[in-house]
Amino acid sequence: MQKTLPILENIDTARLPQAECDGPASVYLETYGCQMNVSDSEIVASVLRDAGYGLTHDPLQADVVLLNTCAIRENAEQRVRRRLEFFRARKRKHNTNLKIGVLGCMAERLRHKLLEQERLVDIVVGPDAYRDLPRLLHQVDETGQSAVNVQLSREETYADIAPVRYDSNGISAFVSIMRGCDNMCAFCVVPFTRGRERSRNAGTIVRECQGLFDAGYREVTLLGQNVNSYRDGPVDFATLLYRVSLLSPELRIRYSTSHPKDCSEALLEVHRDRPNVCNFIHLPVQHGNSGVLQRMRRGYSADEYRALIEHTRRICPGVSLSTDIIAGFCGETEAEHQDTLALLADIRYDHAFMFMYSERPDTYAARKYTDDVPKEVKKRRLSEIITLQKSISHENNQKEIGRIHTVLVEGASKRSKAQLCGRTDTNKMVIFDRGTLSAGMYVKVRITGCTSATLFGEVLAG
Numbered sequence: 001m002q003k004t005l006p007i008l009e010n011i012d013t014a015r016l017p018q019a020e021c022d023g024p025a026s027v028y029l030e031t032y033g034c035q036m037n038v039s040d041s042e043i044v045a046s047v048l049r050d051a052g053y054g055l056t057h058d059p060l061q062a063d064v065v066l067l068n069t070c071a072i073r074e075n076a077e078q079r080v081r082r083r084l085e086f087f088r089a090r091k092r093k094h095n096t097n098l099k100i101g102v103l104g105c106m107a108e109r110l111r112h113k114l115l116e117q118e119r120l121v122d123i124v125v126g127p128d129a130y131r132d133l134p135r136l137l138h139q140v141d142e143t144g145q146s147a148v149n150v151q152l153s154r155e156e157t158y159a160d161i162a163p164v165r166y167d168s169n170g171i172s173a174f175v176s177i178m179r180g181c182d183n184m185c186a187f188c189v190v191p192f193t194r195g196r197e198r199s200r201n202a203g204t205i206v207r208e209c210q211g212l213f214d215a216g217y218r219e220v221t222l223l224g225q226n227v228n229s230y231r232d233g234p235v236d237f238a239t240l241l242y243r244v245s246l247l248s249p250e251l252r253i254r255y256s257t258s259h260p261k262d263c264s265e266a267l268l269e270v271h272r273d274r275p276n277v278c279n280f281i282h283l284p285v286q287h288g289n290s291g292v293l294q295r296m297r298r299g300y301s302a303d304e305y306r307a308l309i310e311h312t313r314r315i316c317p318g319v320s321l322s323t324d325i326i327a328g329f330c331g332e333t334e335a336e337h338q339d340t341l342a343l344l345a346d347i348r349y350d351h352a353f354m355f356m357y358s359e360r361p362d363t364y365a366a367r368k369y370t371d372d373v374p375k376e377v378k379k380r381r382l383s384e385i386i387t388l389q390k391s392i393s394h395e396n397n398q399k400e401i402g403r404i405h406t407v408l409v410e411g412a413s414k415r416s417k418a419q420l421c422g423r424t425d426t427n428k429m430v431i432f433d434r435g436t437l438s439a440g441m442y443v444k445v446r447i448t449g450c451t452s453a454t455l456f457g458e459v460l461a462g
């Protein structure tokens with residue numbers, strides 16, 4: 001009898017296609033963290049499949065379990081640890097041949113701990129070493145010893161690897177356009193876990209997007225830690241976006257994530273001029289106070305950021321904006337926290353990702369500052385931020401009632417099979433009756449109701 005697994009807090013497990021186990025072993029891959037990791041897992045799946053491995057969505061049937069990990073905040077790491085302990089216990093009791101691997105952002109930082117001190121895993125592979133996975137798995141088989149490759153690269157972009165798409169809806173896909181980050185924001189561990197910034201060849205990106213369109217996809221999200229600093233020879237991000245937008249008017253283009261300091265005029269013009277470049281920009285501000293932004297080493301002041309938003313709204317009328325916010329960064333005073341609330345109230349983002357500051361080893365903040373805002377205060381400030389933003393999102397959504405949007409149908413709604421869901425150009429999720437519609441169609445929907453997170457609508461005939 002199969003055991004029931006604890007509920008998994010990851011993104012893609014349920015969407016992993018079940019493949020025949022036709023190779024030397026069957027691999028179960030679980031992904032934590034950001035969209036970039038989802039995209040990386042698609043590359044890992046491709047590397048493994050080409051080496052003859054099968055993929056399974058059932059961890060209890062797998063010979064190899066790989067967790068693609070996130071290190072951005074401490075609780076992300078703790079979640080992975082608990083999961084590793086679960087698999088280690090399983091290995092001891094039920095399947096001594098099971099191989100357990102850690103991929104991605106936790107690999108570099110924790111390899112000694114995971115391999116030697118705690119003996120939690122057999123394989124540790126960093127984000128630039130996925131091509132080496134088949135060799136490492138083979139090595140573990142042959143020697144019975146653990147295997148590691150956490151070498152970071154200045155060149156690797158996996159440009160030539162055709163990702164195995166997990167996305168069962170076949171409509172939206174992630175396309176990785178660059179890797180790493182050179183920004184060194186004081187709080188962020190990404191430059192240490194993912195290494196230096198490098199851009200993927202533009203031709204391979206455009207070809208991948210064309211291939212996706214030909215295969216029926218209708219939306220691509222171009223991914224990088226800081227897409228605005230993309231550069232391949234003369235091709236900068238605005239040019240790349242423009243080129244991808246020419247592939248078909250039926251292909252919607254989004255991207256994530258941008259840094260405000262690199263948001264160029266040319267990029268805003270592409271938003272303005274190309275209807276299929278979605279009228280939505282994620283522009284992480286992180287904080288509303290210039291002193292804190294300086295301590296965070298973000299490279300802009302609160303006023304400069306506000307001016308950028310004003311300018312963006314002037315060039316791209318109706319643009320939808322989202323952001324990232326950190327509460328309780330080192331030395332944050334009550335007055336500084338109030339500045340974040342004031343900025344949110346002024347800008348009125350449609351959506352925000354909001355976090356409590358979590359000190360990360362090696363970062364500038366960990367080395368130079370003290371993580372001195374008490375946990376209780378961080379929690380209270382974060383909850384004030386969330387409460388405010390939720391009411392703003394709700395009010396923004398209420399203004400949508402009565403408006404008509406073109407929605408790309410993505411698939412069944414989570415709540416009911418009789419309903420479908422899809423997003424507006426402005427990245428708002430809409431739920432509506434199925435009728436005779438199917439995924440991949442563009443439909444006109446009149447908005448009839450909302451929550452702070454979702455719109456409800458009726459499909460217009462024709």
Ligand code: 5AD
Pocket residue numbers: 072073187188189284286324325326355356357358359360
């Ligand atoms: N603590 C809390 N949030 C963080 N982020 C990055 N590093 C940290 C940290 N140490 C947030 C930032 C970033 C998002 C991806 O994660 O807001 O934009």
Ligand code: SF4
Pocket residue numbers: 181182183184185188189190191225226259
């Ligand atoms: Fe981290 Fe800053 Fe780079 Fe974003 S831009 S990945 S927050 S260092």
